[in-house]
Amino acid sequence: MNELNHPATRQMSPFEQHAPLTKSLTRYLNSRLPPHLLKQVQLEVSDFNNPARTHIYFNQDNHCTKAEQHSFPIVYQRKKIGALNLIKNQDTQPNQNQLSLITSQLAVLVRRNSVQSLSHHHLGHAITLMGYSEPIMALEKTIERIAESGCPVFIQAEPGSEVLDVACKLHFNGPSSAHAFYEIDCASLNDAQFSEKLHFIAGRFKRGCVFLNNLESLSQSQQGLLCDMLTTRSNHIGTESTVNLQQIRLITASSENIEKRITQGRFSGSLWQKINFFSITLPPLRERHEDILPLVDVFTKRHRLYREQRFSEAARQIFCNYHWPNNTQELEKTVLRLLTCTQRPEIDVCHIKELCPQLVTDNQYSNEHITTRCIQALLDQELSVFAKFHPSMQKALSYISTHWQHDLSLGTLAANAFVSPSHLSYLFKRTLGKSFKQILAELRIRHACRMLEKNPNMRITDLCMDVGFGDLSHFEKIFRRYTQVPPREYKKRLQQAVRCHP
Numbered sequence: 001m002n003e004l005n006h007p008a009t010r011q012m013s014p015f016e017q018h019a020p021l022t023k024s025l026t027r028y029l030n031s032r033l034p035p036h037l038l039k040q041v042q043l044e045v046s047d048f049n050n051p052a053r054t055h056i057y058f059n060q061d062n063h064c065t066k067a068e069q070h071s072f073p074i075v076y077q078r079k080k081i082g083a084l085n086l087i088k089n090q091d092t093q094p095n096q097n098q099l100s101l102i103t104s105q106l107a108v109l110v111r112r113n114s115v116q117s118l119s120h121h122h123l124g125h126a127i128t129l130m131g132y133s134e135p136i137m138a139l140e141k142t143i144e145r146i147a148e149s150g151c152p153v154f155i156q157a158e159p160g161s162e163v164l165d166v167a168c169k170l171h172f173n174g175p176s177s178a179h180a181f182y183e184i185d186c187a188s189l190n191d192a193q194f195s196e197k198l199h200f201i202a203g204r205f206k207r208g209c210v211f212l213n214n215l216e217s218l219s220q221s222q223q224g225l226l227c228d229m230l231t232t233r234s235n236h237i238g239t240e241s242t243v244n245l246q247q248i249r250l251i252t253a254s255s256e257n258i259e260k261r262i263t264q265g266r267f268s269g270s271l272w273q274k275i276n277f278f279s280i281t282l283p284p285l286r287e288r289h290e291d292i293l294p295l296v297d298v299f300t301k302r303h304r305l306y307r308e309q310r311f312s313e314a315a316r317q318i319f320c321n322y323h324w325p326n327n328t329q330e331l332e333k334t335v336l337r338l339l340t341c342t343q344r345p346e347i348d349v350c351h352i353k354e355l356c357p358q359l360v361t362d363n364q365y366s367n368e369h370i371t372t373r374c375i376q377a378l379l380d381q382e383l384s385v386f387a388k389f390h391p392s393m394q395k396a397l398s399y400i401s402t403h404w405q406h407d408l409s410l411g412t413l414a415a416n417a418f419v420s421p422s423h424l425s426y427l428f429k430r431t432l433g434k435s436f437k438q439i440l441a442e443l444r445i446r447h448a449c450r451m452l453e454k455n456p457n458m459r460i461t462d463l464c465m466d467v468g469f470g471d472l473s474h475f476e477k478i479f480r481r482y483t484q485v486p487p488r489e490y491k492k493r494l495q496q497a498v499r500c501h502p
Contacts, residue, residue, distance in 0.1 A: 131291025160329030
């Protein structure tokens with residue numbers, strides 16, 4: 001990545017500018033609001049080039065006056081960039097806390113779209129840090145807060161993560177967004193080349209942003225040179241021997257623990273004090289499963305050989321369950337490899353087994369492990385296990401943990417999770433690899449086993465009713481599926497064990 005003043009790409013048409021944002025906002029609202037609220041919502045956003053002008057991005061056909069609407073401002077860095085309008089309805093009162101959270105996250109999505117356009121137009125770089133997962137939304141809010149200051153930022157991330165994307169977001173949301181952005185890969189330069197680049201920046205840049213990637217690769221002499229050249233004194237502006245941190249934002253990134261390297265004598269403590277003003281930790285891809293499929297879609301569109309190429313639902317599920325040790329970079333390479341080597345219109349599990357067998361092998365363990373842990377957590381009421389799940393999944397699982405004996409439907413569960421039934425069904429499949437009914441059935445059988453262990457003389461018909469099954473034959477079938485024996489045989493073995501060990 002070089003300077004910001006790259007040859008500009010062609011200007012996008014109004015439709016091209018608005019279509020990605022419309023799609024992003026629509027997907028987000030559909031995943032966060034229940035159906036009855038979706039019909040009442042209208043979303044207007046200020047034009048990026050002309051803030052006095054607004055565009056309607058959701059429910060354009062809702063023609064209501066201001067008096068007929070609740071209006072919730074959408075604010076980014078204390079500037080209003082739009083509004084979420086909700087038709088007044090006496091039967092449905094809005095949840096203020098929920099809508100406050102949604103408008104805050106809508107602001108992130110609106111600004112994200114603007115930064116993606118700026119990065120593509122000025123740098124030729126396509127930002128892929130996206131999604132709606134809680135870790136990514138928290139990261140975006142952190143970027144919103146610290147980007148304004150212009151102070152140095154250190155990014156901690158695992159190999160293959162989107163550190164350049166974070167650096168671009170910090171730059172384009174910061175005070176020097178109209179000035180140059182310059183990237184240096186510390187792993188690819190010898191001492192002379194590194195010195196040349198630093199002196200080039202010091203002599204030419206008065207404003208802008210410098211991004212040092214792979215910071216851990218700096219040699220001792222390179223660390224010393226950088227430490228000597230960094231200054232916060234205004235009387236050194238424009239000289240070829242200093243990089244003024246009051247005028248130039250410095251962003252650094254590493255996949256290693258720099259503080260550990262300092263204790264080992266492998267990194268300069270003085271340099272660390274100068275560059276570690278703010279720290280950001282980029283969550284690994286395995287902690288944001290919700291973002292994997294949107295990334296797969298982006299990479300498929302980017303690398304497909306022809307328009308019809310796509311991945312089957314089973315193949316997409318494998319992507320969701322794999323742990324991606326090299327994060328987004330590994331995901332993109334995997335998608336590219338499968339699209340290129342198969343050249344088929346639909347890529348299925350058999351193609352993944354052939355070309356990327358480690359994904360399938362690890363998935364077998366991953367699915368079983370996640371589901372087993374989930375059922376155990378529901379049994380023991382340990383809801384903290386679900387802290388990194390999608391918010392709607394957390395609500396749904398919490399509801400199941402206390403209402404598992406009731407006649408539960410997907411619609412009831414979705415209403416309590418503030419999400420549409422179709423999206424909740426998708427979340428269960430993607431997060432746990434099983435449907436809501438499969439999870440509920442297994443949980444009920446595990447409860448039935450516990451109840452028999454406490455009272456081996458319990459009647460099977462009573463047990464069937466107590467754990468939420470209305471049909472005895474169906475209960476016996478499901479019980480056998482998960483325990484490998486009929487409930488009466490399970491009961492008989494427990495009674496024998498009690499007689500042997502009174």
